[in-house]
Amino acid sequence: MSMNNQGRPSGSGEAFPASIATISGDRGLDHEEGLIFELGHGATGVDLPDVQISESRLGGARRSGAIGLPGLSEPEVIRHYVRLSRKNYAIDSGLYPLGSCTMKHNPRLNEKMARLPGFGDLHPLAPQSTTQGALEAISQLMNWLTTLTGMPAVAMSPKAGAHGELCGLLAIRTAIQARGEDRKRILVPESAHGTNPATAAFAGFTVDEVPALSNGRVDAEALKAKLGPDVAAIMLTNPNTCGLFEGEIVDIAKAVHEAGAYFYCDGANFNAIAGKVRPGDLGIDAMHINLHKTFSTPHGGGGPGAGPVVLSDRLAAYAPIPLLVADKNGFRLIEDAADAPKGAKPFGRMCAFHGQMGMFTRALTYMLSHGRDGVRQASEDAVLSANYILASLKDVMSAPFGDGPCMHEALFDDSFLDGTGVTTLDFAKAMIDEGYHPMTMYFPLVVHGAMLIEPTESESKHSLDRFIHVLRTLATEAREKKTERFAGAPHLAPRRRLDETAAARKPVLRWKPDPLKAAAE
Numbered sequence: 396m397s398m399n400n401q402g403r404p405s406g407s408g409e410a411f412p413a414s415i416a417t418i419s420g421d422r423g424l425d426h427e428e429g430l431i432f433e434l435g436h437g438a439t440g441v442d443l444p445d446v447q448i449s450e451s452r453l454g455g456a457r458r459s460g461a462i463g464l465p466g467l468s469e470p471e472v473i474r475h476y477v478r479l480s481r482k483n484y485a486i487d488s489g490l491y492p493l494g495s496c497t498m499k500h501n502p503r504l505n506e507k508m509a510r511l512p513g514f515g516d517l518h519p520l521a522p523q524s525t526t527q528g529a530l531e532a533i534s535q536l537m538n539w540l541t542t543l544t545g546m547p548a549v550a551m552s553p554k555a556g557a558h559g560e561l562c563g564l565l566a567i568r569t570a571i572q573a574r575g576e577d578r579k580r581i582l583v584p585e586s587a588h589g590t591n592p593a594t595a596a597f598a599g600f601t602v603d604e605v606p607a608l609s610n611g612r613v614d615a616e617a618l619k620a621k622l623g624p625d626v627a628a629i630m631l632t633n634p635n636t637c638g639l640f641e642g643e644i645v646d647i648a649k650a651v652h653e654a655g656a657y658f659y660c661d662g663a664n665f666n667a668i669a670g671k672v673r674p675g676d677l678g679i680d681a682m683h684i685n686l687h688k689t690f691s692t693p694h695g696g697g698g699p700g701a702g703p704v705v706l707s708d709r710l711a712a713y714a715p716i717p718l719l720v721a722d723k724n725g726f727r728l729i730e731d732a733a734d735a736p737k738g739a740k741p742f743g744r745m746c747a748f749h750g751q752m753g754m755f756t757r758a759l760t761y762m763l764s765h766g767r768d769g770v771r772q773a774s775e776d777a778v779l780s781a782n783y784i785l786a787s788l789k790d791v792m793s794a795p796f797g798d799g800p801c802m803h804e805a806l807f808d809d810s811f812l813d814g815t816g817v818t819t820l821d822f823a824k825a826m827i828d829e830g831y832h833p834m835t836m837y838f839p840l841v842v843h844g845a846m847l848i849e850p851t852e853s854e855s856k857h858s859l860d861r862f863i864h865v866l867r868t869l870a871t872e873a874r875e876k877k878t879e880r881f882a883g884a885p886h887l888a889p890r891r892r893l894d895e896t897a898a899a900r901k902p903v904l905r906w907k908p909d910p911l912k913a914a915a916e
């Protein structure tokens with residue numbers, strides 16, 4: 396993409412008549428911002444004393460050239476970082492309807508607890524006698540997770556959902572080896588999140604895809620027909636990525652166990668059922684829980700995630716180290732498989748140390764501040780919000796499974812745009828001009844032109860109504876072939892339509908100084 400000398404992509408002024416094209420490159424109070432290296436002009440924010448050190452004391456170590464650090468005044472540095480922070484669309488700036496990602500409000504209480512010096516200043520190598528309170532907090536969180544899921548064990552160290560999937564599959568692989576069997580095939584429904592087949596392949600399994608039915612559920616008969624002595628496990632998401640509950644799950648679990656295989660459940664959508672259904676009762680053997688989705692801790696650019704994995708009786712013995720145990724001397728992390736309690740056969744470890752303490756503290760705070768009834772109500776409200784959106788929009792946008800209620804996500808497809816001249820991407824980009832981050836686009840893959848909306852429980856009815864009003868208006872205008880606002884959208888964002896393919900295929904990951912400018916300095 397070519398840039399003009401204000402660092403704006405050329406053509407970005409198209410939306411404005413030439414007479415009011417911006418002089419500075421800024422738009423309203425939305426400022427253009429270069430890299431700090433481009434902005435540097437040799438100033439310094441502090442005055443340093445001119446130290447006189449003799450050449451002999453320097454021992455020939457005097458720098459011969461510039462070190463290439465940008466030089467700016469203190470206010471310029473502050474403005475630079477504040478402007479950058481304002482470029483980030485976040486759950487704290489507006490509704491973030493991304494389906495599957497579960498972008499919910501992160502209560503400030505969580506942040507306050509995570510910053511308490513006893514948690515925030517902990518070092519993972521601190522002697523365990525000095526970290527008893529933190530270990531007790533982890534133990535409490537484990538208790539919440541095993542109670543909410545009805546599963547006997549939980550491995551806390553995985554650092555994200557995908558990492559949890561890997562942990563679960565490694566436990567399954569070890570259990571199969573312990574039985575002296577060789578099972579290599581994993582069944583994955585075609586609606587699965589991409590991490591499921593990727594994890595299975597990474598753990599050395601082959602992936603066998605199970606088709607979906609026209610009602611958006613997995614084809615249970617096709618799944619059962621694929622079971623056999625070489626099947627290690629199935630990986631199923633429930634509620635699935637179409638936002639639908641897999642009603643045949645108990646039946647599926649039974650067939651899987653009868654075939655000697657394990658049931659891995661992708662629990663990223665646990666926020667739809669927490670406090671309502673215990674996955675252990677459904678026959679699940681392993682499931683990761685994205686603390687950063689279900690229990691409100693930040694994710695993405697906002698901080699690391701945490702993906703604890705709950706394990707059934709059939710897998711509990713293989714949980715990775717470290718193991719957290721409590722005895723009369725207090726809490727203790729067992730870091731060596733040789734020290735594991737009787738019966739435990741840890742398959743190894745997932746990472747250094749015990750997991751994301753900051754996320755644990757936030758998630759536990761969320762649980763304690765809501766209580767068990769509150770966690771259940773959060774799930775109920777998340778499902779109610781999604782159904783409100785589905786019911787309010789399905790007459791103007793097309794909903795492939797709109798006949799029945801949904802769980803925590805409302806799924807639409809792009810057939811309502813057929814023949815309008817508005818593309819799916821145009822529609823998403825037009826939302827940006829209205830101050831909304833687009834929903835999840837083109838996922839799940841089982842629905843053509845999918846648009847997956849997850850409002851979560853933390854949006855008020857007022858906020859949902861405003862969002863619905865915007866989408867209804869956009870959908871109505873598109874259907875009336877009023878394509879003006881859609882073509883080339885966004886018009887009002889700092890950048891116009893970007894080339895997403897080039898961004899993915901030819902990413903520019905490193906800034907290089909302009910050689911002419913560098914020579915002149």
Ligand SMILES: *Cc1c(COP(=O)(O)O)cnc(C)c1O
Pocket residue numbers: 495496555556557558588590632636661663664685700702
């Ligand atoms: C988010 C998500 C994952 C992966 O979780 P990460 O923490 O991003 O690794 C897996 N499956 C589903 C259904 C998800 O929504």
